[in-house]
Amino acid sequence: MKPIIGIACGQEWRGSRQSLYVHKPYTDAIVKTGGVPVLLPIAEVETEALLSIVDGLLLPGGIDVDPRFYNEEPMARLGQVDLDWDANDMRLCREAMYRDIPILGICRGHQLINVAAGGTLYQDIYTEPKTTLKHAQEVNFYNGIHKIAVKSETLLQEIIEKDEVWVNSSHHQAVKDVAPDFEVAGVASDGIIEAIESKKHNFVLGVQWHPEWMYLKDNNMLKLFIAFINSAAQIGRKKVR
Numbered sequence: 228m229k230p231i232i233g234i235a236c237g238q239e240w241r242g243s244r245q246s247l248y249v250h251k252p253y254t255d256a257i258v259k260t261g262g263v264p265v266l267l268p269i270a271e272v273e274t275e276a277l278l279s280i281v282d283g284l285l286l287p288g289g290i291d292v293d294p295r296f297y298n299e300e301p302m303a304r305l306g307q308v309d310l311d312w313d314a315n316d317m318r319l320c321r322e323a324m325y326r327d328i329p330i331l332g333i334c335r336g337h338q339l340i341n342v343a344a345g346g347t348l349y350q351d352i353y354t355e356p357k358t359t360l361k362h363a364q365e366v367n368f369y370n371g372i373h374k375i376a377v378k379s380e381t382l383l384q385e386i387i388e389k390d391e392v393w394v395n396s397s398h399h400q401a402v403k404d405v406a407p408d409f410e411v412a413g414v415a416s417d418g419i420i421e422a423i424e425s426k427k428h429n430f431v432l433g434v435q436w437h438p439e440w441m442y443l444k445d446n447n448m449l450k451l452f453i454a455f456i457n458s459a460a461q462i463g464r465k466k467v468r
Contacts, residue, residue, distance in 0.1 A: 229261055230282040231281045231338070232255055232263065232265065232282065232285055232455075233281035233463050234401050235285070235316050236285065237289045238312045241304050243343075248262075249287060250265050252437075253287050256439045256442055258366045260452040261456050263461065270315075271323075277320070277374035282328070282329070283329040283456070284319060285331050286331070287334070287335070287377045288336065288397070289334075290307045291335075292338050293313050294312055297342050299350070301346055302350040302351060304350065304351035304353070317343050318339055319375050324431060329429065329430055330430070331430075331433075333434060337422070337435050338402060338433070340433040341423055343406075344406035344407065345407050346402060346404050346405050346423075355403075356417075356419070360396075360417045362397075362415075363397055363398065364397065366442040369396065369441060370444065371441065372416060374415070375413045375422070375436075377390050378411060379414050380411050381412040381413075381424060383432065385414035386451060395440060395441055398435060405423055408425060410424060410451050413434070419435070429461075438452065
């Protein structure tokens, strides 16, 4: 049986209309690598009930994470935030970590994993650490825009099997203080943390870039999803449905 991957929905308002969404490249990447995507809504539903039906959790990209979750007030250049969206993702992430369900966080999802586990963020990398690299490309997300160094003896290096890789980029926030029991797995040349992973779970990995676009042209990014799906498949084999 193929592993079921829960993908946390985003939320947007258009006037009085409230919508939940997941961008199609995420579901395409899960299907391509052998998983079955299921959308997890922002709803008044017990988190345990939602996670009981999945073998892995994907936390996608999206808007900024509200700084109140790491005990800060908003800076002037903080982008759009959504307290309900954040609270829902925090519950999903923490419960999945408690159950040791494999988690892949992408961009916002990478940042959210860090906050959910007790870390902090730079609210705007062009204000606080004053980064020197371009971290917001305008077009062609299929190709990388800058390099990252992959840390040795990490899950990320085990998956990609390289010490350096090009990544795309679309963010203005970044991991600041790494959460307890997590370690840096990838970093850009200007010091921005591009990947973190848990030291105590089987598979909890966050990446700042967007492999759901790059996997179509870059086999390194395809390997990320394959490793995630394979880890989730191990969970699925232990369940009785």
